[in-house]
Amino acid sequence: MIIPKQKDFPRKGELVIAKIINVGPYSAFAELENYDHKGMIHISEVSSGWVRDIRRHVKKGDVVVLKVLDVNEKNGHISLSLKRVNKKQKYEKLREQKMEQRAMKMLEFAAEKLGKTVEEAYDEIGKKIREELGTLFAAFKESLRNPEKLRAHGIPEKWIKAIRDVAEKNITQKEFELKAKLDVISYDPNGLDAVKKTLQEAEKLGLSVSYVSSPTYLVKYVTKDAKKGEKIFMNNLEKIIKFGKNLNAVVSFERIN
Numbered sequence: 088m089i090i091p092k093q094k095d096f097p098r099k100g101e102l103v104i105a106k107i108i109n110v111g112p113y114s115a116f117a118e119l120e121n122y123d124h125k126g127m128i129h130i131s132e133v134s135s136g137w138v139r140d141i142r143r144h145v146k147k148g149d150v151v152v153l154k155v156l157d158v159n160e161k162n163g164h165i166s167l168s169l170k171r172v173n174k175k176q177k178y179e180k181l182r183e184q185k186m187e188q189r190a191m192k193m194l195e196f197a198a199e200k201l202g203k204t205v206e207e208a209y210d211e212i213g214k215k216i217r218e219e220l221g222t223l224f225a226a227f228k229e230s231l232r233n234p235e236k237l238r239a240h241g242i243p244e245k246w247i248k249a250i251r252d253v254a255e256k257n258i259t260q261k262e263f264e265l266k267a268k269l270d271v272i273s274y275d276p277n278g279l280d281a282v283k284k285t286l287q288e289a290e291k292l293g294l295s296v297s298y299v300s301s302p303t304y305l306v307k308y309v310t311k312d313a314k315k316g317e318k319i320f321m322n323n324l325e326k327i328i329k330f331g332k333n334l335n336a337v338v339s340f341e342r343i344n
Contacts, residue, residue, distance in 0.1 A: 090187055091209060092123040093217070097155045097165065102172060102180045107149040115145045117153065117167060120184070126165035128153065135170045145169065152177040183222065190223035193257055197249040212246050227254040232312055260311040265320045266343040269296075269304045269327070273336035281334035288330045292323040306340075 097103050097119065105117035105126065115128045133144045145151065157166040172180075191205070198208035216226045219240040229236045230251040237247050269289070273281040286296050286304060294306045308323070310316025324340050331338035 090121065090191055090223075091213075092119075093121060094123050096124060096158050096160050097122055099155055099158055101155045102176055103153055103155060103167070104180060104184055105151060105153050105167070107145050107147055107151065110142055110145055110147055112141065115141060117151070119165075120150075124163065124165055126153070126155070126167040128167045128169055132156070132166075132168035132170055152180045183224075186224040187222055189257075190227060193227055193250075193253045194223060196253045196257075197246070200249040200252065201245060208246075212242055215241065226250055227258060230254050231258065231260060263310050263313045263316060265308045265310065265316060267306050267320075267324060268299070268341045268343060269306045269324075270302050270339045271304065271331060271336055272302045272338075273331075273334070275335040277334075278336070281331065281336040284334060285327060285331040285336050285338060289323070289327050292326060294320075294323060305343075 103122065103126075104120040106120065107115055108118050108125070109116040113130045115133070116125055117128060118125050128145070130138050130141050133141055138144060151169060152172050153167040153169055154171040155165060156168050156171075158164075194208050194213060195205040198205050201208075203211075212226075213223060216223055220226055220229070226237060226242070227250055230247060231254050234247050234251065237250075238244070242250075271282045271285050273279075275281055282302070289296050289306055294308050297305045297307075299305050306324075308316065308320040310319070328338045328340075
């Protein structure tokens with residue numbers, strides 16, 4: 088399914104992808120890909136340099152990234168600019184479009200899980216997601232890191248689950264490694280055993296432990312959610328301190344950036 092065009096107008100300052108449909112002596116007209124509207128590029132907005140022949144800069148059939156300069160909804164007029172879009176903005180916009188096309192396919196997979204067509208899925212949640220979050224792909228990312236945000240926007244639980252299931256299989260999440268130096272000291276007759284058990288407890292809590300030099304160890308925690316992972320990591324370090332204390336071991340830590 089092709090990404091449906093939005094009936095409303097783009098915002099002033101928004102970057103849009105468009106196809107050049109007509110080129111005249113002093114202006115070019117473009118059909119917006121994501122909106123059901125056309126816009127005009129004046130010759131003065133084609134290039135930052137002097138333009139003798141507009142056709143040397145834009146041709147019919149070209150797909151370009153443009154900036155919306157002005158919108159007059161009353162007469163349906165949209166003024167666009169080619170020269171006000173830099174290379175980075177162009178790259179990011181085209182990348183966003185590619186991700187949206189991918190998101191439409193992922194939405195189709197989510198719909199299949201609920202016995203629905205992609206068209207039904209778009210009508211039920213797709214339009215709302217694009218209105219509330221800006222892009223469809225954003226919903227798949229949020230389903231992994233902050234599903235509560237989708238609930239706050241009124242996305243039904245069955246859809247959140249279906250979206251998350253698809254996202255887990257299709258989106259590679261960035262991993263964050265949290266580290267700390269952990270000192271474990273015990274002067275108890277069974278001190279060696281206390282240190283060993285304290286480090287084993289750290290591993291049970293999901294931390295990796297490696298020896299640095301007595302009494303220091305390096306502990307690591309890998310997470311895909313930096314904010315939530317930080318909280319878990321700090322809580323686990325506090326648990327290790329209490330665990331060691333019960334075995335007459337003194338435990339302290341120092342975070343490493």
